[in-house]
Each structure stands twice: as structure tokens, then as C-alpha cells.
Amino acid sequence: MxxxxxxxxxxxxxxxxxxxxxxxxxxxxxxxxxxxxxxxxxxxxxxxxxxxxxxxxxxxxxxxxxxxxxxxxxxxxxxxxxxxxxxxxxxxxxxxxxxxxxxxxxxxxxxxxxxxxxxxxxxxxxxxxxxxxxxxxxxxxxxxxxxxxxxxxxxxxxxxxxxxxxxxxxxxxxxxxxxxxxxxxxxxxxxxxxxxxxxxxxxxxxxxxxxxxxxxxxxxxxYWNLPVESTLLRYPNKNSYLEHFYEIFKIAVSDRIRCDDIVISLSGGMDSSAIAATAVELQGSQTSSNAPTAITRVYDEVHPCQERYYSGLAAKKLDISQHVTAADNFPLFSNTIKTSRPIEYGHSGYWLHFEKSIRALGRTVLTGEAGDNLLSYPATQEIFRESSAPVVLLELIKLTKRYAEIPGWGAGIKKKLKTKSLHTRGSDRSPYPYPAWINPDFESKAELQELWAAMWQPRTKQSQAQCRNTLLDKSLVQPGWCTNDLITNSDFAFSDHRDPFLDPRLIEFLSSVPALPWLFKKHILREAFKDKLPNAIINRPKTVLGNLTHSLLRRDMPQCSGSNQEESGRLSNQLGDYIDLNVYPKLSNCLTDPILLYINMRAILLNRWLLDGY
Missing domain, CATH: 3.60.20.10 (Aminohydrolase, N-terminal nucleophile (Ntn) domain)
Incomplete structure (x- = not known):
């Protein structure tokens, strides 16, 4: 940048x-x-x-x-x-x-x-x-x-x-x-x-x-907000929705490839594969000097995934070159980078390696990171306001047959039962426990208990009834999409990251189409690209990578136990300002509990950030 x-x-x-x-x-x-x-x-x-x-x-x-x-x-x-x-x-x-x-x-x-x-x-x-x-x-x-x-x-x-x-x-x-x-x-x-x-x-x-x-x-x-409500498009047939979507999607991709060395971060999922297919159509095939190049990150052994297989299918179909980088040999912790803030990402050495690999291929990389956020299906009662009950029921039947899963329609029965169960147990609504190792003085000064309670407070009926555009606005604006300034000690300029899914024209269109059927399982994307991508990708369900940190820790812990800085007691002089050192967590205590690891890793990563000199 x-x-x-x-x-x-x-x-x-x-x-x-x-x-x-x-x-x-x-x-x-x-x-x-x-x-x-x-x-x-x-x-x-x-x-x-x-x-x-x-x-x-x-x-x-x-x-x-x-x-x-x-x-x-x-x-x-x-x-x-x-x-x-x-x-x-x-x-x-x-x-x-x-x-x-x-x-x-x-x-x-x-x-x-x-x-x-x-x-x-x-x-x-x-x-x-x-x-x-x-x-x-x-x-x-x-x-x-x-x-x-x-x-x-x-x-x-x-x-x-x-x-x-x-x-x-x-x-x-x-x-x-x-x-x-x-x-x-x-x-x-x-x-x-x-x-x-x-x-x-x-x-x-x-x-x-x-x-x-x-x-x-x-x-x-x-200066800008996504409109609270959008006027729904009412096209006479489904092809009109698909043609309109693809027209805008092409514009979003085209505006981001005004250069000659495009790299596409290709995972083999629908989002990145759709971007790759569109870029190839816009810039030409393998014979063109402007043809995009794909790069894929994979874990073959320590945390097996299917990205190598599916991304390979996409690259072969689109006739583009692909560079695959395996992350298995990189340790969980690395002293090679410094970051502008403590971050919940332990595999930093591979992160830097991946960015350097991208930079070697080109100055611009297209990603589809916001695809999940934009194409999320809102199971709200608005669905019945967007379409008549017979139309909704017909779409439910079709989508259930297509994806072998019944779409939600906003009745909230499961959520109400779960909420009742939580109240019965006297539990709060947080997805994980409050950290037990925070320094009490710091906790009081920073009002952390109050912040925790505010974050997980029970949702009111008004907040539960938020319209799809309000929920969409939060999901697109709240995440931190800019990562170019996170690594502060690299010796090269990071490639420019661009995401076609973060395009206001595309967002405004998708907020105006009926959520059912188009947003369930990214139906509009799958239908628009069913003739452009392999069937295996079109029909591939959303795949969650899982707890990568836990897999890396289980691999690395036997080798680093006793010598790892956290295990040997090498702590920053500042850490005690934030953490109760008497209960400071150790990695070896987290091997059997992924939730405990998820919480305790933050104390450990803060220690490393402080030791690195920020």
C-alpha cells in the first residue's frame, strides 16, 4: 500500500x-x-x-x-x-x-x-x-x-x-x-x-x-449508512435476478483489476472461486499475459483440509496457474514479526510467509473474505413480509430438497427453547467463560466486568426484531478488513488486498432481493456460477476450518515444553499490570480443552506482544 x-x-x-x-x-x-x-x-x-x-x-x-x-x-x-x-x-x-x-x-x-x-x-x-x-x-x-x-x-x-x-x-x-x-x-x-x-x-x-x-x-x-430498508426487486422470473446479480458482480470485480498482475486468494470455496471465474472472463485465459494467478494456503497434515483438492478443481477448470503454500511446517509461535496491536493469531510466521508469496506473484490480490458476511441468510420474520406464505412454503420445499437442510423462517422456536434452558441453569449469555486471570486492579480501572456484561446482555425484543439491512450493516462494518498495517517489521510492501464483496453497488442489490431463496446457502452465487465452475464446488457445503490453534499446539507442545517462553516463565515486566501472575495460564494445561485454549491464548499472546517490544 x-x-x-x-x-x-x-x-x-x-x-x-x-x-x-x-x-x-x-x-x-x-x-x-x-x-x-x-x-x-x-x-x-x-x-x-x-x-x-x-x-x-x-x-x-x-x-x-x-x-x-x-x-x-x-x-x-x-x-x-x-x-x-x-x-x-x-x-x-x-x-x-x-x-x-x-x-x-x-x-x-x-x-x-x-x-x-x-x-x-x-x-x-x-x-x-x-x-x-x-x-x-x-x-x-x-x-x-x-x-x-x-x-x-x-x-x-x-x-x-x-x-x-x-x-x-x-x-x-x-x-x-x-x-x-x-x-x-x-x-x-x-x-x-x-x-x-x-x-x-x-x-x-x-x-x-x-x-x-x-x-x-x-x-x-x-457520511454513509446502508439504508435501513430497501425496496424489494420483483422480477418476473429467476433468470432476471441472476443476470442482474452477475452484471453487478462483474463490475465489482472489473473495477478492482485495473492492473496487469492480479493474484487471487483461492480457497476452493464459492466466494473466491466466483471471483476467479469472473476475473478470468474479464482478463482472458492462460495465454494472456494479464491472466490471473491463484494462490492457495493449505494444511495437509497437522490440520487436514480439502482446500488443495477443491482449489485445484477451480484452477483447472479456469485454466489458470496455481501456487499452493503448505503451512504445516510453520510453528504456532514465531519471533519473526511484530504487530501494531496484540492479535488473536498465533500462526504469525506463516502469515508473513503467505503475504510474501503473494507479493512475489503480483501487487494486487483479490480476496472473498466478506462473502460470508454479505451473503448471510437472515432467518427473520421479514421473510414472510417479503413474500406471501404460499411462495415462502414452496421455496422452503425446493431449498430443503436442494441442500438437504430446512431454512429458518424467523419463528425462533429453537432460540426460545435454548434461552429458557440458559435461564434455568442461571447461565449468562456469553459463548465462553470470563477470563479468570485478569489483574483485579486493572479489571476495575478498565471497567472490564461492565464491558463484558454489556457485550453479552440479553437481547431485547426490539433488538431481536432488527431488519436484515441493520444486521447486514453491522456484519460488514464491524470487522476489521484492513490488515496491511498489522505487521510492522516486514521488509517488503504488502500486495494491495481488494474484496469485490465489499462493493456498495453489490451490497445494495443483494439487500433488495428476497432473502428466500437467494441468500440461503449463497443460493444466488451458486446458481449464477453453476455453468462456470465445477459441480463439486457448486455443491460443496460451507466448510469450517476448525480450531487450528489447538491442532498446532498439540503438535508443537511436546517439542517446546520446558523451553517455550511461556512454559519456562519468561514473562514481560509489564504483564503483571494486566494479568494476575499467580494464575497465569500455561499452554500445557490447554491441550485437552479447546475452549480453555481459546480464552487463555489471549494472555499468552499479550505476553509475547509485550516481549517483542511493540
């Missing part, structure tokens, strides 16, 4: 040019192709370029159209031709030679801060408006790009790199108690609060939000 930095001295003092240069230099790992800075008075912008589109060869950020507004950012704009039409400049611009940053500047010139309402794609950027003496920043709808900010006295700093932010002399590495507590309770503080980082001085702009710094005042607002 490209790197960017924006500095504003709110007291009007001149920007330290050596500081701006130093911070921009720290971004060269993210953008190795070109580096530029611009400064004027109390404002300084820096940018390092990583070219991932054909137009980016013409990129010269920090950029301006007229000297009045300057932009720096990590930007990829979709629907470029449509945007030109709305801007009214179709005949004035050669789109093939116009980088995305220029389109954003044109949009800002026409619509001001409302420009984001007209921008599609993945982006995070900062614009300095000289005429209005303000800094305007924005982040895309789903957070595929990162934007950090910090305000320390008279220093205001914006960047998409946390390491760059922490390199600023005014920003400390003091840890954020809420973030550490959120990780220990839920595995990632972002499930609790997406506006904070692991460091108290640095905040994150939420997805679909803008930030404006004007007259020393900071204003943050949300």
Missing part, C-alpha cells in the same frame, strides 16, 4: 522540514516506487507510492489541481467513468492517464466535504484546503484503508501507518487500557471500539467517516 502523512501545527508555527522528511522516510517500506513531500507554513504532507493500477504511473502525490487544495492518501476509486459523468468533465479528462487522487480533488472541488457521498472504492486521504484553512480527511465505507490521527498539544498528525505515527516525537507509546482490556476479553479491541488503537495517544477514523480540522476544532461525522 502507499504511505502518507499529514502534519498541521495548529499554533501556526512552521513545519519542521527535517521532521516531515523523517516521517515520510519511515513510509518507504509501504511505498517503494516514489517519495515526495510538500509543505507550506504550518502544513506538511508526505507520500510514498506503491503502484497498483495502470493509472498510478501518473501519480504525483502530494497532488493539487490549482494550488488551493492539496491531497495525500492511499486511494483507489471505483466507477471512474460514472464519477466523471457526475462531475461533468467526461470530455475534459483522459481517464487512462488520470490517477485516482486527481479524481478525488475534482470531487472535492465540486462537492466539498460531501464528495465522499459520490466516491466508491477503497481510500483514506487527507486534503489541505488553503482557501478555507482546514484539513479534511476521509475513510472508505468499510475500512479497507487505514487512517490514524493524533492531537498532542499543537501537533495534529494523520497517517495510514501506526509506526509512522509513533515515530513522531510528540506521540508516546503509552498503552491504551481499553484496547488491552478489549483484546483480553474479546480477542481484538476492534470488536469493542474501532476508534482506538493499542496506544493511548493515537486514534482511528472509523469506516464511512470524515474528519475536519478547522479553527483548531475537530469534527468527525459519518
Amino acid at each position: 502507499s504511505g502518507f502523512i499529514a502534519l498541521v501545527n495548529t499554533d501556526g508555527t512552521l513545519i519542521d522540514s527535517s521532521l516531515l522528511e523523517m516521517l515520510t522516510n519511515s513510509l518507504e517500506r509501504l511505498g517503494p516506487d516514489k517519495k515526495q513531500v510538500w509543505q507550506e507554513g504550518a502544513i506538511g504532507l508526505g507520500h510514498t507510492l506503491f503502484q497498483t493500477t495502470r493509472e498510478s504511473q501518473y501519480e504525483h502525490q502530494p497532488a493539487t489541481l490549482d494550488g488551493n487544495a492539496w491531497i495525500t492518501g492511499h486511494i483507489r476509486i471505483d466507477g471512474r467513468k460514472d464519477l466523471l459523468g457526475r462531475l461533468g468533465i467526461t470530455n475534459k479528462i483522459n481517464l487512462d492517464r488520470t490517477p485516482d487522487s486527481q479524481l478525488v480533488l475534482h470531487a472535492y472541488r465540486k462537492w466539498g466535504e460531501q464528495c465522499t457521498e459520490n466516491l466508491l472504492g477503497d481510500y483514506a486521504f487527507a486534503i489541505w484546503d488553503k482557501l478555507q484553512n482546514k484539513l479534511f480527511c476521509a475513510k472508505d465505507r468499510f475500512g479497507m484503508r487505514q487512517l490514524y490521527y493524533a492531537r498532542i498539544k499543537n501537533n495534529f498528525v494523520v497517517s495510514n501507518s501506526l509506526q509512522c505515527m509513533l515515530s513522531h516525537p510528540a506521540i508516546t507509546r503509552r498503552l491504551n487500557d481499553q484496547a488491552i482490556g478489549g483484546f483480553l476479553l474479546f480477542g481484538d479491541h476492534e470488536w469493542l471500539n474501532k476508534s482506538i488503537t493499542a496506544f493511548a495517544d493515537v486514534n482511528v477514523l472509523r469506516p464511512a467517516h470524515t474528519l475536519t480540522l478547522s479553527d483548531k476544532k475537530l469534527h468527525i461525522k459519518r
Whole structure:
């Protein structure tokens, strides 16, 4: 990804040019192709370029159209031709030679801060408006790009790199108690609060939000929401739904492959295989120099899966080359990487290896990670409002025959029985026990018991009756899709990750089709691609990988027992601030209990993160 930095001295003092240069230099790992800075008075912008589109060869950020507004950012704009039409400049611009940053500047010139309402794609950027003496920043709808900010006295700093932010002399590495507590309770503080980082001085702009710094005042607002309700499409036949879906899906994929070295993360499931089939149709077969390349991660022995077989079927059918990387030989723990926050992912060495393998194949990788979230079937009573009872019953019969499973229809009988059983046992509604090893003083200071209770509080009738779009909005915006800045010590620029399922045009269409039958078991995707992919993939049920960490631990523990840092008692000096060391868990005690491992792994991963020096 490209790197960017924006500095504003709110007291009007001149920007330290050596500081701006130093911070921009720290971004060269993210953008190795070109580096530029611009400064004027109390404002300084820096940018390092990583070219991932054909137009980016013409990129010269920090950029301006007229000297009045300057932009720096990590930007990829979709629907470029449509945007030109709305801007009214179709005949004035050669789109093939116009980088995305220029389109954003044109949009800002026409619509001001409302420009984001007209921008599609993945982006995070900062614009300095000289005429209005303000800094305007924005982040895309789903957070595929990162934007950090910090305000320390008279220093205001914006960047998409946390390491760059922490390199600023005014920003400390003091840890954020809420973030550490959120990780220990839920595995990632972002499930609790997406506006904070692991460091108290640095905040994150939420997805679909803008930030404006004007007259020393900071204003943050949300610019987009998925509509609470969508008008249902009523087509006369099913082929019309399928044709409309495939038309939009092709556009979503096409906008993300404006480059010559596309890599597809291919698992052999429906989501990634559908993306691969569409990319091949758009870019040509194996004989084309632009043909996509597939990469697949597999576990053959330690945690056997069927990804090698199914992905191989897809690659053969589509006539594309495939690179398979096996993860079996990588240990559960690795000292090779450092991360920007403690994360619930122990197989970090393989993660870095996989990203490096992708980068060797190309600068852009398509993933289908959001497919499950977007195509989830909402078993709500809305189904009966979307269609008449006879139609619903007929679809239930057809789908039951097709998938050998009865779709839910929102009566909630099973859930009510389960809830009654829980109340009878006096249990709370959490899916796993509250950690027993948290330091009581930290627990009280960070109000962790209150956070835990709020997360798992009983759902009210009102919350249970949420419409499908409200549930969909949460499932698409709440996850942290941007992972490019998680690894902070890699020696290469990660390939640009793009997900066609995180496209507002596709999302708005799917929110307007009847959930039954189209969203049950991803029925619309399976039907649209049944002639484009092998039957084995079309009919493949959703496969859960399972508890990978438990499998790796059972393999590694006999070799590392007694020498592993957790087993030998090598603990961070800071760990006692968060963990009761008298009951600190050991890995060897988790071998027979996957739930216990799931909980206790967080204490162990926090210890490793602290030891690594964050």
C-alpha cells in the first residue's frame, strides 16, 4: 500500500522540514516506487507510492489541481467513468492517464466535504484546503484503508501507518487500557471500539467517516449508512435476478483489476472461486499475459483440509496457474514479526510467509473474505413480509430438497427453547467463560466486568426484531478488513488486498432481493456460477476450518515444553499490570480443552506482544 502523512501545527508555527522528511522516510517500506513531500507554513504532507493500477504511473502525490487544495492518501476509486459523468468533465479528462487522487480533488472541488457521498472504492486521504484553512480527511465505507490521527498539544498528525505515527516525537507509546482490556476479553479491541488503537495517544477514523480540522476544532461525522430498508426487486422470473446479480458482480470485480498482475486468494470455496471465474472472463485465459494467478494456503497434515483438492478443481477448470503454500511446517509461535496491536493469531510466521508469496506473484490480490458476511441468510420474520406464505412454503420445499437442510423462517422456536434452558441453569449469555486471570486492579480501572456484561446482555425484543439491512450493516462494518498495517517489521510492501464483496453497488442489490431463496446457502452465487465452475464446488457445503490453534499446539507442545517462553516463565515486566501472575495460564494445561485454549491464548499472546517490544 502507499504511505502518507499529514502534519498541521495548529499554533501556526512552521513545519519542521527535517521532521516531515523523517516521517515520510519511515513510509518507504509501504511505498517503494516514489517519495515526495510538500509543505507550506504550518502544513506538511508526505507520500510514498506503491503502484497498483495502470493509472498510478501518473501519480504525483502530494497532488493539487490549482494550488488551493492539496491531497495525500492511499486511494483507489471505483466507477471512474460514472464519477466523471457526475462531475461533468467526461470530455475534459483522459481517464487512462488520470490517477485516482486527481479524481478525488475534482470531487472535492465540486462537492466539498460531501464528495465522499459520490466516491466508491477503497481510500483514506487527507486534503489541505488553503482557501478555507482546514484539513479534511476521509475513510472508505468499510475500512479497507487505514487512517490514524493524533492531537498532542499543537501537533495534529494523520497517517495510514501506526509506526509512522509513533515515530513522531510528540506521540508516546503509552498503552491504551481499553484496547488491552478489549483484546483480553474479546480477542481484538476492534470488536469493542474501532476508534482506538493499542496506544493511548493515537486514534482511528472509523469506516464511512470524515474528519475536519478547522479553527483548531475537530469534527468527525459519518457520511454513509446502508439504508435501513430497501425496496424489494420483483422480477418476473429467476433468470432476471441472476443476470442482474452477475452484471453487478462483474463490475465489482472489473473495477478492482485495473492492473496487469492480479493474484487471487483461492480457497476452493464459492466466494473466491466466483471471483476467479469472473476475473478470468474479464482478463482472458492462460495465454494472456494479464491472466490471473491463484494462490492457495493449505494444511495437509497437522490440520487436514480439502482446500488443495477443491482449489485445484477451480484452477483447472479456469485454466489458470496455481501456487499452493503448505503451512504445516510453520510453528504456532514465531519471533519473526511484530504487530501494531496484540492479535488473536498465533500462526504469525506463516502469515508473513503467505503475504510474501503473494507479493512475489503480483501487487494486487483479490480476496472473498466478506462473502460470508454479505451473503448471510437472515432467518427473520421479514421473510414472510417479503413474500406471501404460499411462495415462502414452496421455496422452503425446493431449498430443503436442494441442500438437504430446512431454512429458518424467523419463528425462533429453537432460540426460545435454548434461552429458557440458559435461564434455568442461571447461565449468562456469553459463548465462553470470563477470563479468570485478569489483574483485579486493572479489571476495575478498565471497567472490564461492565464491558463484558454489556457485550453479552440479553437481547431485547426490539433488538431481536432488527431488519436484515441493520444486521447486514453491522456484519460488514464491524470487522476489521484492513490488515496491511498489522505487521510492522516486514521488509517488503504488502500486495494491495481488494474484496469485490465489499462493493456498495453489490451490497445494495443483494439487500433488495428476497432473502428466500437467494441468500440461503449463497443460493444466488451458486446458481449464477453453476455453468462456470465445477459441480463439486457448486455443491460443496460451507466448510469450517476448525480450531487450528489447538491442532498446532498439540503438535508443537511436546517439542517446546520446558523451553517455550511461556512454559519456562519468561514473562514481560509489564504483564503483571494486566494479568494476575499467580494464575497465569500455561499452554500445557490447554491441550485437552479447546475452549480453555481459546480464552487463555489471549494472555499468552499479550505476553509475547509485550516481549517483542511493540
